[in-house]
Amino acid sequence: MSLWKTLFGKRRSAINQLYAEGHRLLPAYSSDEVPAGMPVKQVTKVALRLKYQIEQVIPCELDESVITNPNSSVITKDVIRTAERAGGEEYRACVIFCLLVCSKWFKLQALSELWDASLLECRATACEVIAKHIIESEKDEDWLIKEALLKRYSILRKGEQTAPMSVVERAVDMHTLRVIGSSGYQKCMRYLWKGWLVQDDRDPSRFIEYKDKDNTSYWSHLNPDRMRVPMYQNSLLIFFSFLYLVLYTAVINTVNPTGDLDVAEGILYTMTLAYLLDELNKILKVGRYYIGFWNVFNFTLYMLLAVSFILRMVALIHSSNVDDTERRHFNQLSYDFLAFTAPMFWMRLLLFLDTYRFFGAMLVVLKVMMKESLIFxxxxxxxxxxxxxAFMGMDNTDFDIPVTGTIIKGMANSIMQSPDFEAFEGFAPPFGIILYYIFNFVVMIILLNILIALYNSSYEDISGNADDEFMALFSARTLQYVRAPDENVFIPPFNLIEVFGLILPFEWWMPSNTYERLNNYIMGVIYSPLLLITAYIEARDARQIRWNRHCGEADDTVHQEWEELAAEVSFDITGTDDWGEIVQKTKPNVEVPTAVLEIRELKEQVRVLTESIQTLEARQRSTSAVNGDLSNGSR
Structure with missing residues (x-):
């Protein structure tokens, strides 16, 4: 297993990360709409400087633990400070972005230069480690979030400017868990998730603080634009997903013998139409990059429900007689399709529960296992x-006994670990049964064990890094809402109101300002129950923010129980209490290995001994010189 992971695991990981960068969650604004935060040529030069530095710092292949160690002897504080100075004071904000660019360059080079792949992977890892250190060591959080993490930058590629992209976007696309798991990055994600940072309407390349963030007035937060906040959108999606499931449960457990549509079925099919239109709209806007596992899963569910609805309509228009045989047949077939989708309805909930740690980590494991299944x-x-x-060829030699269906069924049973040897005993003897034994050996002994080994490897990799994987999943979910937000947020099934009540009748002729006000009024009405709750939450958070600012704390500070009396306890070494001094004397030095400390102590002792010997020699020489002078004077 270790050999398999060495030869294939890193290569597969690099390809997946590079593919994920092109496979964006949602398309960012085009380069014409969002200008780059700095001159493109200068940003590219900074990236080249950093690439040169990394090549000099890591000239040969090293063990990954040597690079990622918090007290690494390779990625030292001097190396990190040098990387920070790569852009100077003027272009300091793009250094983290350029480090991610260098990481991508090294991974691309590793794919084309397999003989140096391990060395180039080490250099890519070093870029991510340095980026993480810079993020976590930055004291100015406001500058870090707005300038270094959220501002979009571009580089030159084949003489043309690439699409502007921020550090948070590039880190999610490249799946750089070290950068995503840093404290500053996660604080930025929390601010975006709560809506404390919003995109500037006048300059889409900038993120600004929500102006009423610390406003304790309840009515100031009753704003339909707050529905752009990822946390509120996700909560509403979860609510409608549960409502969708409840409606389906009510429909499937109350079969209508007459074949007529009741209220629950009408709402269920209406919501299905809304979800289907939303999926089609995103595919048209985003293109093929939007298509993923969950999109195909949802689209399959909606198409099965659409087939069920069409069959129900065929049953209704077929005959007005309830006892008609054809009507009962189509009605029963419609319910069969509806019942067939029950597992998909329940599994669909996992798509919206991934923001919770338990479900999120489990979904990451399942996602990786599905990718590993492709090899099998x-x-x-x-x-x-x-x-x-081979079996079909044997079947064709016997014109009297067609057994094509038996062959396919027997092979399928073997895959499901339930072989049917009796069906092949009389099939083209002795070749049929011998070939079937060989087939079962290959499938059940070799291929299925390979699949188990792949699943085991995936589970170990993800479970050992579950926290970082969950933070990456949470960051990806957040960016889905803020990366290319809609001007007017109509979450399904409210998108039906937008399509049939606003876009078709008004958008094509109404002035933009008037149309925008109309959208705000409609959103204010349909989202009013949720806005009443969110306004209370934001007003409460505003009071907490004001208190934190009054105490000189960060806006998101949450005081824990051990902090209540911390201000009354003094640990100052110079104070009357000597507890701090005792702790300082007895604490171990974990930054330096014990062997190195002993060598340093030995060097210090040798230095002191050398100085003592030199002092004695100097005294002896001076004493000898004095004695010589005295003897010459006596003569």
Whole structure:
């Protein structure tokens, strides 16, 4: 297993990360709409300076633990300070972005230069480690979030400017867990998730603080624009997902013998239409990059429900007689399709529960396992085609007994670990049964054990890094809402109101200002129950923010129980209490290994001994000189 991971795991990881960067969650604004935060040529020069530095710092292949160690002897404080100075004072904000660019360059180079792949992977890791250190060591959090993490930068590629992208976007696209797991990055994500940082309407490249963030007035937070906040959108999506499931449960447990649509079915199919339109709209806007596992899963669910609805309509218009056989047939077939989707309805909830740690970590494991399954199914497909062709050839030699269905069923049972040997005993003896034994050995012993090994490897990799994987998933979910936000947020099924009540009748002729006010009025009405709750939450948070600012704390500070009396306890070494001095004398030095400390102590003792010997020698020489002078004077 270790050999497999060494030869294939890192290469697969690099390819997945580079593919993920191109496979964006949602398209960012085009370069024409969002200007780059700094001159593109200067940013590219900073990236080249950093690339040169990393090449000099890591001239040969090193063990990854040597680079990632918090007290690394390679990525030292001097190296980090040098990286910070790569852009000077004027272009200091783009250094973290350029480090991620260098990481991507090294990974691309590793794919084309396999003989140096391990060395280039080490250099890519070093870029991420330095970026993490810079983020966590920055004291000015406001500058870090607004200038270094959220401002979009571009580089030159083949003489053209790339699409502007921020550090938070590039880190999620590249799946750089070290950067995503840093404290400053996660604080930025929390501010975006809570809506404390919003995109500037006049300059989409900038993020600004929500102006009423510390306003304790309840009515100031009753604003339909607050529905752009990711936390509120996600809560509403979860609510409608549970409502969707409740409606489905009510429909499937109350079968209507007459075949007529009741209220619950009408609402269920209406919500299905809303979700289907939302998926199609995103595919048209985003393109093929939007298509992923969950999108295909949801689209399949909605299409099955659409088929169920069409069959119900066919049953209704087929005959007005309730006892008609054809009507009952189509009505029963419609309910069969509806019942078939029950597992998909429940699994669909996981899509919106990934912001909770338990479900999020589990979804990451499942996602990686699904990717690992592609290797198994690729091998299985080749094996199946080969053996199926052999069985079909044997079947064609016997014109009296067609057993094509038996062959396919027997091979399928073998894959499900339930082989049917009796069906092949009389099939083209002795070749049929021998070939079937070989097929079962290849599938059940070799391929299925490869799949188990891949699953085990995936689970160990993800479970050992579950916290960082969850933070990456949470960051990706947040960016889905803020990366390319809609001007007017109509969450399904409210998008039906937007399409049929606003866009079709008004957008094509109404002035933009008037149309925008109309959208705000409509959103204020349909979201009023939620806005009443969110306004209370934001007013409460505003009081906490004011208190934190009064105490000189950060806005998101939450006081814990051990902090209540911390101000009354003195740990000052110079104070009357000597507890701090005792602790300082007895604490171990974990930054330096014990062997190094002993060597340093030995060097200090040698230095003191050398100085003592030199002092004695100097005294002896001076004493000898004095004695010589005295003897010459006596003569």
């Amino acid at each position: 199914f690729a091998l299985l497909f080749v094996v199946l085609i080969g053996f199926l062709q």
